[in-house]
Amino acid sequence: DAMVIQNPRYQVTQFGKPVTLSCSQTLNHNVMYWYQQKSSQAPKLLFHYYDKDFNNEADTPDNFQSRRPNTSFCFLDIRSPGLGDAAMYLCATSRDRWNQETQYFGPGTRLLVL
Amino acid sequence: DQQVKQNSPSLSVQEGRISILNCDYTNSMFDYFLWYKKYPAEGPTFLISISSIKDKNEDGRFTVFLNKSAKHLSLHIVPSQPGDSAVYFCATQSEAGGTSYGKLTFGQGTILTVHP
Numbered sequence: 001d002a003m004v005i006q007n008p009r010y011q012v013t014q015f016g017k018p019v020t021l022s023c024s025q026t027l028n029h030n031v032m033y034w035y036q037q038k039s040s041q042a043p044k045l046l047f048h049y050y051d052k053d054f055n056n057e058a059d060t061p062d063n064f065q066s067r068r069p070n071t072s073f074c075f076l077d078i079r080s081p082g083l084g085d086a087a088m089y090l091c092a093t094s095r096d097r098w099n100q101e102t103q104y105f106g107p108g109t110r111l112l113v114l
Numbered sequence: 115d116q117q118v119k120q121n122s123p124s125l126s127v128q129e130g131r132i133s134i135l136n137c138d139y140t141n142s143m144f145d146y147f148l149w150y151k152k153y154p155a156e157g158p159t160f161l162i163s164i165s166s167i168k169d170k171n172e173d174g175r176f177t178v179f180l181n182k183s184a185k186h187l188s189l190h191i192v193p194s195q196p197g198d199s200a201v202y203f204c205a206t207q208s209e210a211g212g213t214s215y216g217k218l219t220f221g222q223g224t225i226l227t228v229h230p
Contacts, residue, residue: 004157042118042203042220043158090157099146099207100165103218105157 003027004106006091012112013081021076021109023091029104031097032074034066035090037108043090049074050097078111086113117141118206120221127228133191135224137204140185144206147180148218149189152201161202162189194228201225 005024013019023032031050035043047056049068063085065077078085088108094101118139127133135149145166150158164171164178164187171178177190187204201223208217 006157009155040123040222042116042222043218044220045217092157100163102160105150105159107155107157 004091004093004104006089006106006109008109009107010110010112012114013078014114015083016080019078019081019111021078021089021091021111023074023076023106024072025091025093025104026072027093027095027104028071029093029095030071031094031101032068033092033094033103034064034074034076035092037088037090039087046076048097081111081113083113086111116222117144118204118219118221120202120204120224122224123222124225124227127194127226129196129228129230130193133189133194133198133226133228135189135191135202135204135226137187137189137221138185139187139206141206141208141219142185143208144219146207147178147187148205148207149176149178150203150205150220152203152223158203191226194226196228196230199226199228 007022033048034046037043045057046060063079067075088110090108091106092103094103120137148163149161151161152158162173162176162178164180169180179188203223204221205218
């Protein structure tokens with residue numbers, strides 16, 4: 001089955017220690033998104049890639065970076081995690097980025113910062 | 115400034131009855147509305163959507179209603195089944211183009227529990 005895969009499912013890091021979360025997709029979609037969801041809050045878009053074109057949301061902290069080395073993979077790098085960055089991180093894909101294109105989500109990576 | 119709100123954190127319903135989940139939004143530029151369903155340990159999955167040119171869209175047991183004047187969206191599940199127990203997120207999109215590329219803005223979610 002075509003799908004969106006996130007590794008690891010749980011990640012524990014130390015305050016200030018860089019961490020990378022991984023997302024891969026077998027859907028061959030052009031667009032890949034990263035959302036942050038804190039406890040009992042709405043998922044919030046951090047940024048997206050349209051093919052190789054990186055698009056950052058205006059309120060995404062500089063501490064968050066992303067890489068997309070090829071169509072299938074996208075990485076979320078948190079350069080210096082703070083306690084407030086503990087959250088579920090969801091990766092999603094869509095065929096295109098126009099309105100009404102369905103976004104397909106991975107299961108998420110839960111990040112704990114000690 | 116939360117643009118999409120689901121004011122009920124949870125809803126409990128008996129099997130066979132109707133479940134009604136509600137969502138309010140503030141931005142009149144939103145013109146496409148979606149519901150996603152999320153089971154534990156899984157990502158959200160698309161359930162049903164509606165364009166702003168319609169006021170109702172139906173798919174089997176699921177119906178979404180849109181009241182543009184009230185900026186209100188609701189999801190009806192009839193009849194409710196125990197397998198419907200999940201977190202339901204409403205989401206909106208603004209018209210694509212320019213910097214508005216179809217970004218999803220989510221509500222906080224409502225936990226639906228359907229009791230046998």
